[in-house]
Amino acid sequence: MDAPLFSFDSLSPDCSCADFLLAYSMLARREQRGFARVAWVCEKWRDYFGDRPVSSLTRPDISRYIDFRRMHGLSNSSINREISVLSAAINYAVKRWGWNISNPVSGLYLKMPEGRTRWLTREEASRLLSVARESRAIHLHDFIRLALNTGMRRGEMLRLEWRRVDFTAKRILLEGIHTKNGKRRYVPLNRTALDALRSRLHFRDQKVPGSPWVFLQKNGKPVLQVGFAFRQALEKAGIEDFHIHDMRHTFASWLVQEGVPLSELRDLLGHSSITQTERYAHLAPGGLHKAVQILDDFLA
Template identity: 55%
Template sequence: MILAAGAVARQPHLRNFVRLALSTGCRKNELLALEWHRVDFERSLFRLECEHTKNGKRRLVPLNSGALLALRDQRDWVARHCAGSEWVFASSSGRRVGNLQKGFVAACARAGIENFRIHDLRHTFASWLVMEGVSLYVVKDLLGHSSITVAERYAHLSPDHGREAVQKLLPL
């Protein structure tokens, strides 16, 4: 629903931002600071440098097909409206987009979504991974957390995993 609302947003980059956030779990500022030379379409990843991450560590972010599609759409928009801009999320003047809050709130309202923040896209990404059975250690690494403690808040989303784990034991 939010993607459909974002499609008609006055800020054309909002839809691609939401798609990329839901596909990577990156923080808002990590995505807004992303530069084109850090995106590797061939290897399906981008690099977040230490000055743009919360924990100050460089991170390689793998890209799924949805993320690649969002980046290609964004690249096409930038080429048409502000060719040569170094920023993935650039305004029509070519400068880095600084804030998406107003457009995001409006898109959520159009979609009938209440009490949803941009950071909740990151939580949604992590929740989806855990519900698909992805290890909390992998989720921790993808989110760029330095310890497993923060990722553990998603553990309750996989109640069947304990059942599946004990089924792997040989019968006594």
């Protein structure tokens, strides 16, 4: 059944939360990346507040919703994502529709734990690559090599097309539609990453000439999942507590340990701000020791 059509400009702060959030989810479908997630979250808010006027929402109302979602086992990060959708919807109405209401979500975001920074040692990486080379998943070895040497996300690699690989300039182009934050970035390629890509190109030319996909199956379709083969390789290599995304952390951790500045790492990872990159600052070689050594001569 098709959703009802709205005249968005006719909505007022006194309309129901159900109508307002349905309208906003329809706008998200037209204007935003990740609209499916926005629509799903809007439905949760609609179920909870129903016919309540938007203008009647208060901070205690939002707090009760947070407690309600906690009772259902959601993590702080998941709840924060949900309240960010409501906050964005109200801010949109204020800025675009001229609503004169305050945002009850303001200041209610939950404290987040430090991000995960599990990374491989060189010896662990060597074991993993050795096992992956023998895997029945013929793309796994090159997938891991590319991940460890570029810091690209899983989706960025699995959706990678040959037209965005430049062997001459030694870089990959990621347009905004391919990246998490919607911003274009170039990914520089070192020798190992280039070798992994040439290996995939040889496979493509032998099996499915002309296919646009870097990671593809023998039938020409793109590889959609690598999780099962990756977990098998981890088990055979004796590596615990490690996920695919942790290869991105490994890339970052290795570079910081070798003295690469955080500002350069930020650009390599495609972070929106240096704050996201600072989780790796503690790995910088001898940085804090050099700082306190400045005082050695003060009392000499």
